[in-house]
Amino acid sequence: MANETGKTDGALGDDWAAMLEAEAGGADDVDRVLNQDEIDSLLGFDSSAASNVELTGVRALINSALVSYERLPMLEIAFDRLVRLTTTTLRNFTSDNVEVTLESISSVRFGDYLNSIPLPAILSVIKAEEWDNFGLLTVDSALIYSMIDVLLGGRRGSSVIRVEGRPYTTIEMALARRMIEHILDDMHKAFEPLAPVNFKLDRLETNPRFAAISRPGNAAILVELRIDMDDRGGKIEIMLPYATIEPIREQLLQMYMGEKFGRDPIWEGHLATEIHAADTEISAVLHELDLPLSKALSLAEGDTIMFDMTPSDPVTLRCGEVDLTRAVMGHIGKNVSVRVTRPLNPPKVTMAAFEAMEEKAEGK
Template identity: 60%
Template sequence: MSGPNDQDDDQLSAEWAAMADGDGGDGFGGSADGATARVLNQDEIDSLLGFDDGSSGGGDTSGIAAIVNSALVSYERLPMLEVVFDRLVRMMSTSLRNFTSDNVEVSLDNITSIRFGDYLNSIPLPAMLSVFKAEEWDNYGLLVVDSSLIYSIVDVLLGGRRGTAAMRIEGRPYTTIERTLVERMVHVVLGDLSAAFDPLSPVTFRFDRLETNPRFAAIARPANAAVLARLRIDMDDRGGRLELLLPYATLEPVREILLQMFMGEKFGRDSIWENHLANELWFTDVSIEAVLDETAGVLRDVLEWEIGTQLIFISTPESLVTLRCGVVPMFRGKMGRKNDNIAVKIDSRMQKE
């Protein structure tokens, strides 16, 4: 037999079950009207935060990660710096061909702004990090050579056969021969980089040291902004990437020059237009006035001049005449006559005060 208390317990259990069914029954709760709340899956959460694996290769972040990066890294366009890197690509194409005696193609992938700490954490290992110093600017830069380019340079310089992939033995330190050959290539690249900056601001980039651990290549604070240029070097079916990183602190001495706009490839100068303008100036028509003499008077007396008023000058027929172009005196000479025309024979040039 069941008592009143058992009936009350059954009724309470039924009420709790009805309330659970009204909340949606999925364990996550629901709205007041019984509608089930939508739950984001992992892919949607990664896309919202900007950590989507599929978009990591493109280099552009989105979502909350893009907002954070835009607040921490203020990238300013440096038009002159783009011209410098274009000159560097052309020079490296020639110098690396002479260095390797092979057909070398150098291309500039992109120029971006990045935090120094984020870049060090993103370097794919194994790699060689070359630290160099800008002597005149008294600061440092970083040149990173990836493993594909290292093995390709070693293979080309030591006479490897074309059409065969370079042998890669991962998990071992680089040998002395590999480090020496890569260091020679870095010297060639730094020489071209100095020549690329030379029309803008003479600077000498000196090789400092070669590191294989990014922890020992810290040349700036992790939060400092830097300019990163990614270069692609192809030698027929071999090649790799070369990345050049210049902190903003290194470029600060020439920041005003790098911010200037430019025309052509001569850093604001166009020799063709300069020569054309200089040649055309020689054929410009100018007006020359021959001044016999001048006198000064009071404006009241000048206003009282009438027809027949005589002005007395102190010049004589032997006095020198001044030739002027506008208000600029240019020559002095004697006045005479040639045929039926009045002529002036130039005796001296007027010296500019």
């Protein structure tokens, strides 16, 4: 029995050894380390692919809800100007120290934005009449109660205003409407150098479901403004769908140096002053006559050239090669003078000619 048991134990040991070796080989296959190319393929990162290739893997899942923000330089300048205008307007409106700051400009999907609005809030549906489309201007409850507190003479305190679970009263809605109308008027002034547009308040809503002005998946520009009045304040969010600003997209893509929108009145005044003080040489041309070169070379002392002119005929006033006007000759004392008899000739070169030259240069 002892021998048989020993043989049996040896056979079992061999079987266990074979099983352990098989499992070790399988573990080597399972625990194989992925290389960098396999990791990039799994996550959706491909360094060799172009930037416009469709995303795959985990990266596609992460970026599915994101919207790439198209940089619009003139849009940022317009909202910077809105900040300055709104600061002055709200200071006059509240007779208090108001500071307006631009917190961020980002791209969102319209549906995600509606779901992220903290309630209670006032959602004002605004219409850009010239662009024939809509936008949203959201005022949070903290700013509404702070503005009401300032306008109605409330005490200044550091305590946070408690937001009750009640709808806004008629007085609160009326004061909020006045503030929103002032901001829309400033938006009209901020966008006026780019394109004439009037922002009109269409309606006020407190339920985001009734402020659906676009499809949930459409992209939009979200601008966040922070308004502080000493120890009180809140946020205003301006949401403009890309479809709303599409009519002026070309203007928004332009880039100007500085904060001016093309025309600079200070520079224009300086240029006009310098031009007015510049020295200009004007020639009075009595008459012009074409002669053959052989006759001009054969002229000698005593020869007479007949001009088809009389003393009363007008002369031409010329600056360089440009004829300015006509004048009559005379004299004042011992000096020869001319008297202008008609207005200056209109310039032959117009802004259209300059624009045509610029387009031709760009085409080359």
